[in-house]
Amino acid sequence: MNQTRRKRRTDPSLSRLESLSPEMLFPTKSPALISARVRNIFLLLTICVIVCILFSYGTFRREKISSIARSLSVFSTRRRHLLFSIAASHDSWLRRSSYVRLWYTPESTRAVVFLDRGGFDPDLSLPQVIVSKDVSRFPYNFPGGLRSAIRVARVVKETVDRGDKDVRWFVFGDDDTVFFVDNLVTVLSKYDHRKxxxxxxxxxxxxxxVRYSFDMAFGGGGFAISASLGKVLAKVLDSCLMRYSHMYGSDSRIFSCLAELGVTLTHEPGFHQIDVRGNLFGLLCAHPLSPLVSLHHLDAVDPFFPKMNRTESVARLIGAASLDSARILQQSVCYDSSNTVTVSVVWGYAVQVYEGNKLLPDLLTLQKTFSTWRRGSGVQSNYMFSTREYPRDPCGRPLVFFLDSVGPDGAEGTWSSYNLHSVGNCHRAEAVKRLQYIRVLSRKLERNVEQVYTPCFSVYYI
Structure with a gap:
């Protein structure tokens, strides 16, 4: 059988492929085509980067604006945001209302006074007087103590329960406590009242x-509680007071109740309990570089200025503070090399002039012009700061000039004059023996809540 081999039919497409050269099969991309694609890719990447930047900037800006908005509500604290509660009694208010009148301003300061009983006519120059509620149901077991401590502690609840609007801070003190309100506003502005x-x-x-606690705010010197904390404390205070009948004072009770809420004390050195007696010259002349907030126990110390009573002395100090609150009691030490003189200016209070150059650490140490709070032969003078002895011999002390007057010096400054306080016929060096008064020129101290800086003075000897 004959077999005929069939010839394989050639695929036309294959024939065409075989006839094509490699260059025709895989043509090289033209430079123009590559450039166009690169431009398109680069443009696409650029658009993506711009979108990312805009999105990130928008997010950052929103966060920044939100942060500013949050901080604005904190750092815009003003006098009207503070509510002062003053603990007093009927008998003490008769004597001490003159102290409150010095720092309380009806137009800008909100305050109430709590008494054990009424009987006073309204006085528009003083805060509203309120009679405290009955506290006879609360136990008090401290031997020899005063039950009034319960009433004073409960002032916290009665103040909060008033429901005053727009209060950020509740401030508590006694009727013999003098507050420097603008400085207190500056201090509290550092903290968020919502916490x-x-x-x-x-x-x-x-x-x-040691007797009470290193972590307790002593009530006479004053203390502040944020509005958010005050509202919580007011709800639990009555039940808490039942547990602390064995304590002595009102501030111990408040401290204990706050400890139960897990709150610790935030220390601010401008609050002054003044648990010392006598002459405060050494303490006032070495005030820390922080705003002066309060002074307590004014009835237990001598007048701040010679030939004045206590009220007049405090009035002079507050008068100086009204012109430059942040600078009051701020110390600046200057050295006059030509006359070999050292000058310590405590603005608004006193100037001390030393013969020779004195070491700065010595001048920053408190002179012990005062005595201990507790009396008795066995009481030791243990203080919370370093002290140096005050010379017994008046002629061994520096020349002291006390504030006489103060006034504005242009739009941004003040002048203050200090007169020599003579202590007898002492032999003095030629450089200082003819000094009679000193004039100090200073710019108003605008204190930032985030920083404290050393004051700057210009001192003129006359």
Whole structure:
């Protein structure tokens, strides 16, 4: 059988492929085509980067604006945001209302006074007077103490329960406490009133802190509680007072109740309990570089200025503070090399002139012009700060010039004059023996809540 081999039919497409050269099969991309694609890719990447930047900037800006908005509500604290509660009694208010009148301003300061009983006619120059509610149901077991401590502690609840609007800080003190309100506003502006804060300071006398607590705000010097914390404390205060019948004072009770809420004291050195007696010259002349907030126990200390009573002395100090609140009691030490003189200016209070150049650490140490709070032969002078002895011999002391007057010096400054306080016929060096008064020129101290800086003075000897 004959077989005929069939010839394989060639695929036309294959024939065409075989006839094509490699260059025709895989043509090289033209430079123009590559450039166009690169431009398109680069443009696409650029658009993506711009979108990312805009999105990130928008997010950052929103966060920044939100942060500013949050901080604005904190750092815009003003006098009207503070509500002062003053603990007093009917008998003490008769004597001490003159102190409150010095720092309280009806137009800008909100305050109430709590008494054990009424009987006073309204006085528009003083805060509203309120009679405290009955506290006889609360136990008090401290031997020899005063039950009034319960009433004073409960002032916190009665103040919060008033429901005053737009209060950011509740401030508590006694009727013999003088507040420097603008400085207190500056201090509290550092803290967020929407969080829980308990702001104050302890005693100057070491033994007092040992007896009560180093972490307790002593009530006479004043303390502040943020509005958010005050509302919570007010709800639990009555039940808490039942548990602390064995304690002595009202501030111990408040401290204990806050400790149960997990709140610790935020120390601010401008609150002054003044648990010392006598002459405060050494303490006032070495005030820390922080705003002066309060002074307490004014009835237990000598007048701040010679030939004045206590009220007049405090009035002069507050008068100086009204012109430059942040600078009051701020110390600046200057050295006059030509006359070999050292000058310590405590603005608004006193100037001390030393013969020779004195070491700065010595001048920053408190002169012990005062005595201990507790009396007795066995009481030691243990303080919460370093002290140096005050020379017994008046002629061994520096020349002291006390504030006489103060006034504005242009739009941004003040002048203050200090007169020599003569202590007898002492032999003095030629450089200082003819000094009679000193004039100090200074710019108003605009204190930032985030920083504290050393004051700057110009001192003129006359």
């Amino acid at each position: 829980w804060y308990y702001v104050g300071s302890n005693s100057e006398f070491y033994d007092q802190n």
